[in-house]
Amino acid sequence: MRPLRICLAASELAPFAKTGGLADVVAGLGRFLARAGHDVRVFVPFYKRIADSGVATVPLPGGEDVDVRFPTRSIRFSLRTLAEADAGTAPRPQICFVDCPELYGRDGLYTDDGDESLRFAMLCRAVLESCQRLGQAPDVLHCNDWHTALIPLYLKTTYHWDRLFASTRTLLSIHNIGYQGGFPESQLDTIGLGEQRAFLHHGDLRDGRFSFLKTGVLHANKLSTVSVTYAREIRTAEFGMGMEELLENRKDDLVGIVNGVDYGDWDPANDPLIPHHYTADAPAGKAKMKAALLARMDLPHDPRAPTFGVVSRLTSQKGFELFADSIPVFLQREDMRLCVLGSGESRHEEYFQWLRDTWPNKVGVYRGFHDELAHWIEAGSDLFLMPSRFEPCGLNQMYSLRYGTPPIVRRTGGLADTVEPWDPAKRTGTGFLFDEFSSQALAGTIDWALRNWRDQKGWKQLVDNGMRRDFSWDKQGLEYVALYRSLTGL
Ligand code: ADP
Ligand code: GLC
Numbered sequence: 001m002r003p004l005r006i007c008l009a010a011s012e013l014a015p016f017a018k019t020g021g022l023a024d025v026v027a028g029l030g031r032f033l034a035r036a037g038h039d040v041r042v043f044v045p046f047y048k049r050i051a052d053s054g055v056a057t058v059p060l061p062g063g064e065d066v067d068v069r070f071p072t073r074s075i076r077f078s079l080r081t082l083a084e085a086d087a088g089t090a091p092r093p094q095i096c097f098v099d100c101p102e103l104y105g106r107d108g109l110y111t112d113d114g115d116e117s118l119r120f121a122m123l124c125r126a127v128l129e130s131c132q133r134l135g136q137a138p139d140v141l142h143c144n145d146w147h148t149a150l151i152p153l154y155l156k157t158t159y160h161w162d163r164l165f166a167s168t169r170t171l172l173s174i175h176n177i178g179y180q181g182g183f184p185e186s187q188l189d190t191i192g193l194g195e196q197r198a199f200l201h202h203g204d205l206r207d208g209r210f211s212f213l214k215t216g217v218l219h220a221n222k223l224s225t226v227s228v229t230y231a232r233e234i235r236t237a238e239f240g241m242g243m244e245e246l247l248e249n250r251k252d253d254l255v256g257i258v259n260g261v262d263y264g265d266w267d268p269a270n271d272p273l274i275p276h277h278y279t280a281d282a283p284a285g286k287a288k289m290k291a292a293l294l295a296r297m298d299l300p301h302d303p304r305a306p307t308f309g310v311v312s313r314l315t316s317q318k319g320f321e322l323f324a325d326s327i328p329v330f331l332q333r334e335d336m337r338l339c340v341l342g343s344g345e346s347r348h349e350e351y352f353q354w355l356r357d358t359w360p361n362k363v364g365v366y367r368g369f370h371d372e373l374a375h376w377i378e379a380g381s382d383l384f385l386m387p388s389r390f391e392p393c394g395l396n397q398m399y400s401l402r403y404g405t406p407p408i409v410r411r412t413g414g415l416a417d418t419v420e421p422w423d424p425a426k427r428t429g430t431g432f433l434f435d436e437f438s439s440q441a442l443a444g445t446i447d448w449a450l451r452n453w454r455d456q457k458g459w460k461q462l463v464d465n466g467m468r469r470d471f472s473w474d475k476q477g478l479e480y481v482a483l484y485r486s487l488t489g490l
Contacts, residue, residue, distance in 0.1 A: 004484055005039045007138040009127045011120065011147035013044040013095070014265070015371070016055065017109055020313055021259070021395040022175050025226070026144060028262035029480060030093040032473035036481065040093035041138070043127045043148075045104040045119075046080055050097065056083035057097060062134050068125045070118075070192045075100065077126050098126040117183040120147040120212065121191035127151060128159050137164045140484045143172045146181030149216025150193075156219060157196050169487045172220035174213070176392050177234050177241050178317055181212030201246075217246050222487050223254040224480075226393035227414030231256030239390055239413075255483060258417050259393040260476030266375075266399045273375040278404070280467035286379065286404050293380025296373075297339050297364025306453050307337040309381030309405060311374045311396055314344030314352075319387035319410060324351070325439035330446060331359045339381060340365045341373050378403040383449055387434075387442050391415045397431070401466035407431040408442075408449055418471065422462050424452060430466040 008030050012023035026042060033040045046057075063079025077100035098104070103119045110116070124143075128151065131137045143151050152170040159165055185208050188194045197205060201214045217223060225231045233239035235248045247254060265271075268286070269279045275292060278285030287303060294301040312318045330336060340352045340363070349367050356365040366373055378384070384400035384407040393414030397407040406422070409415040411433045422429035432452075434445040453459055484490075 001485070002490065003038045004033075004140060004481070004488070004490060005136065005138040006033055006140050006142060006484065007041045007043060007127060007131070008093070008142045008144070009043045009123065009148040009151060010144040011045065011109060011123070013042060016050045016053070016095075017044060017047050018371075019109055019369070021393065022145060024262065024265070024395055025175070025259050028260055028265075028473050029477060031262065031264070032260065032477035033481070034091045034093045036477065037091070038481075041096050042093045043096045043098060043123070043130065045109075045123055046097035046099040047109055048101075048105045048107065049109075051099075051101075051105070057081060058083045060094075060096060063096070063130055066126070066129050066133055068122060068129055070121075071189055071194065075102065075122055077122070077129075079130055096130060098123060098130075100126070115190075117181070117187045117212075118190055120181065121150055121193075124148055124150040124154055125158075125192075128154055128165075132159075132162065132164060135164075137168045139168065139488045139490055141168055141170045142480075142484075143170060143216060143220065145173070145175050146179055146212040146216070149181065149212045149220075150191075151216075152219035152221070153193070153196065153199055153215050157199065158192060167488070169222070170220045171222045171224060171483065171487060172216040174217075174223065174225040174234070174392070176317075177213070177225075177239070177243060178315075178390070180214065180241070180243070182209055183211075184208060185210050214243060214246060217243065217250065221253070222483065223247070223250055224483065225254070225256050227258045227417045228256035229416045230390075230392045230413040233390070233413060257479045257483070258414055258471070258476055259395060259398075260473035261395065261398050261402065261471045263402065263472055266378075266402060268379050268403050271375055271379070273372045274379050276379075280404075280464055283404060283463070283467075289376065289379040290382070291380075293339060293376050294337060294364075296376065297337075297366075299337050299339075299364050300361055302335065305335045305337055306382045306450065307339060307380065308383050308385050309377040309400070310338070310340040310342060310385050311377050312342045312344075312386070314342040314348035316345070317389055317391070319389045319437065320348050320351070322387045322437070322439045322442045326443035326446065327355065328358075329443065330450075331355065331362055334450065336362060338363045339377050341368075341370060341377055342366075343368050378405060381405045382453065383408055386410075386415065388412060388415060389437055394418070398469075398471045401430055401469050401471075404463045404467050406449070406462050406466055408445055409433055410437065410442075411435050422452060424455070424458050427458065427461045428465065430462065430469060
């Protein structure tokens with residue numbers, strides 16, 4: 001079988017531009033595919049923060065000064081790629097940064113600006129224009145989330161004439177159906193789809209709107225999402241966020257593939273962002289990481305006091321409203337620590353700040369985004385809290401398993417697929433799960449976890465079980481390759 005030509009298109013790519021797991025997944029999958037011998041290009045906007053970060057990039061030959069024609073005007077972009085020195089020696093994907101300062105030279109990856117739809121329509125067009133310029137179309141164009149979900153429709157319409165794309169197939173991966181890229185239909189003209197209304201979701205148009213994600217779901221050759229359970233859940237009214245019917249109609253083309261973990265970045269054996277290393281066979285460094293974390297968060301250290309970790313976007317998806325009626329009870333009662341790293345909705349940020357102010361010797365909080373601290377919390381905590389309302393896959397629980405930090409999670413989406421309930425009698429399982437989205441259910445599970453914590457012998461087994469689980473891309477990535485091959489027949 002010949003190697004495949006694959007283009008990954010996304011709005012995030014670790015470590016250059018990241019707000020959540022999408023960045024890690026695109027980077028990890030891209031690296032796996034390149035290692036496996038495929039020809040991989042990854043397209044991502046050249047955001048201001050990448051330009052300012054000092055990462056060395058150079059113009060990508062052939063990708064200079066490309067004009068993209070929209071109905072009212074043209075917008076110019078150029079491709080940049082990593083300079084050799086940064087590219088390393090192992091086979092890696094070619095990173096194609098879409099450099100368009102007019103649209104991406106702003107603070108933040110996402111904006112509330114009036115041209116947000118144009119920013120990502122441009123990304124979709126830039127991917128296709130780049131293929132034309134470079135004279136090479138991929139076998140598979142793998143789109144991710146709403147930001148790149150217009151590619152399949154552009155291929156069928158604006159680029160339909162070009163035989164270059166005759167055998168290109170599209171896959172749209174849904175990482176989070178909570179973000180659909182909905183905009184007023186009046187913006188269709190600006191992004192060059194004014195004449196293509198017949199291809200859009202008619203109900204939305206009647207309501208004066210259109211959605212990037214729905215358009216992708218209607219037109220991509222195949223659909224995937226990031227866990228098996230979520231692939232089922234999004235076909236129901238409870239989780240589908242209005243897209244359940246569309247997805248039910250395409251259920252034969254929809255598969256769930258659990259995300260992989262890039263253990264090159266996330267493994268306590270060699271994580272460059274933590275000072276003490278450890279493995280399942282030699283776990284001693286974990287206790288040192290706990291002491292280091294507590295010192296860093298300005299909290300008193302006691303090895304017997306369980307430390308809970310949280311690393312999260314603070315949005316309603318993540319379920320932190322369940323804390324209000326549960327966590328204070330434990331903080332009052334137990335000699336415990338809670339280390340929180342998060343940013344997002346101010347109600348959550350303020351709540352965690354209140355916990356910190358009320359129990360300054362038990363709670364540490366960092367408001368913002370801090371990659372290194374995320375690794376420290378994974379490594380230095382004893383338990384990881386993830387009470388998500390919904391969770392397409394979730395990476396943090398898989399990271400916490402590898403770092404010897406059993407997760408407490410709600411049984412939903414990828415959390416259900418990756419965490420197995422601890423059974424102290426059989427000594428099997430990797431974490432603690434609850435079903436009902438309620439403070440009582442969460443509190444009951446924390447209580448159960450604490451009772452197990454007191455049996456340190458059992459706990460060691462629980463930690464060991466989790467550390468030995470393998471969610472590497474070497475496993476999960478093969479499922480994507482099989483999907484690409486079934487899509488193309490190659
Ligand atoms: P989601 O993509 O929904 O945010 P995931 O669990 O899939 O959830 O991935 C979250 C990723 O983002 C992880 O790599 C996590 O470490 C990282 N992350 C989330 N919040 C922060 C933060 N405040 N600082 C640093 N990293 C964060
Ligand atoms: C989304 C989801 C998360 C998933 C990540 C990567 O942001 O919220 O569950 O792990 O994408 O696929």
